[in-house]
Amino acid sequence: MKKNRSETGAACDGTPPAAGAGPLGLVAGGGQFPLLCARAARARGREVVAVAHRGETDPALADEVSRIEWVHLGQLGRLLRFLREAGAREVQFAGTITKKRIFRDVRPDLRALNLWNRIDRRLDDGILRAVADELAAEGIEVVPSTLYLEDLLAPAGVLTRRRPTREQWDDIRFGWNIAKEIGRLDIGQCLVVKDRAVLAVEAIEGTDETIRRGGRLAHGGAVVVKILKPGQDTRFDLPALGLRTVETMAEVKAAVLALEAGRALFFDRRAVVQRADRLGIVIVGLKGDEWT
The missing domain is CATH 3.40.50.20 (Rossmann fold)
Incomplete structure (x- = not known):
């Protein structure tokens, strides 16, 4: 059993323990x-x-x-x-x-x-x-997984240089409302749509496979919506976005990723946005109260 940190709870730089003393x-x-x-x-x-x-x-x-x-x-x-x-x-x-x-x-x-x-x-x-x-x-x-990492939560707004088209905004709104209804059943957090048709709903296979399945059916231009399920316990299992998500979207030529601002983890934000810009993928963070 490896021990390589202070057992007292003190940080290496002498910072006193935060609220909630103990390991x-x-x-x-x-x-x-x-x-x-x-x-x-x-x-x-x-x-x-x-x-x-x-x-x-x-x-x-x-x-x-x-x-x-x-x-x-x-x-x-x-x-x-x-x-x-x-x-x-x-x-x-x-x-x-x-x-x-x-x-x-x-x-x-x-x-x-x-x-x-x-x-x-x-x-x-x-x-x-x-x-x-x-x-x-x-x-x-x-305790919440974001206890000391609130800066990882996705911001609101269009995060890439490219913005959604009017048709893509329509798909985002359509997908958002259906994803919330699917989420009420605690099935999944991700939905893939195009032209206001549902192409894939996330189940046990996870987000990447859902994107691949829906993206292949779309033959390009799919809109991916990833939300926090209504009533979900926010202490764990928040929706997440990272480089792999964008690369998976690129595999199937998906066009847009919409996620819930303040309620989704956004890893390696700068690198992800730069990669999305090079691929021509739109990323947008939405406030839930604007889309219900």
Whole structure:
């Protein structure tokens, strides 16, 4: 078990611990977000202890935290025991989990099986809320993944040089309203449309595959809408945009990405916008109260 940070919670530069003294737990999936969360918390004087998922989490996370525990997907009892023994009373969820793995690569322990059998609707938000309840029963509070990273939230407005055409604005509005209705059912966060026709709805396959599926049907010019589901627990699983999203759109010649300002994570913003400009892709951040 690697220890490479102060166990007292003091940052390397002497910054005093932030509000919420004690170690911050981090339940980490894939991608760069867990690393960013760990660095931001440390910069605010928090010690960070992490539960990392084999086959998902970047091994580099070990260098960003004081303690790390590697688990297989489904080892809920082990996750809870580690956080409890590490003294974490607050925990963040950050990073992606490949949802299709639940049918082929999950190793549930007894705690996870008991929880799974109590969940009636095995949809994203319902599962995460149930896990949060298990943590709460252990005296551990789930805090927002953006606790120290609010600057990662997408801004409002047209973010690229190219602006949507009138027809694309029509598709954005059409897709936005339908995506919100699909979101109420906790199915997915992403919708692909063209000429006010729905081409693809995100399910368990994830955003990239949804974009590919809808984009191929569109034969170019698709509009991708990614929203926060109504009633979604904003502590975890916020919609996210990064370079891979734009590259996937380029594969199928999709034209527009619309996301919810202030309620979606926007990674590597400058690089993404520059890449979108080179590809001729429009990115726009929308305020929800303007589109309901």
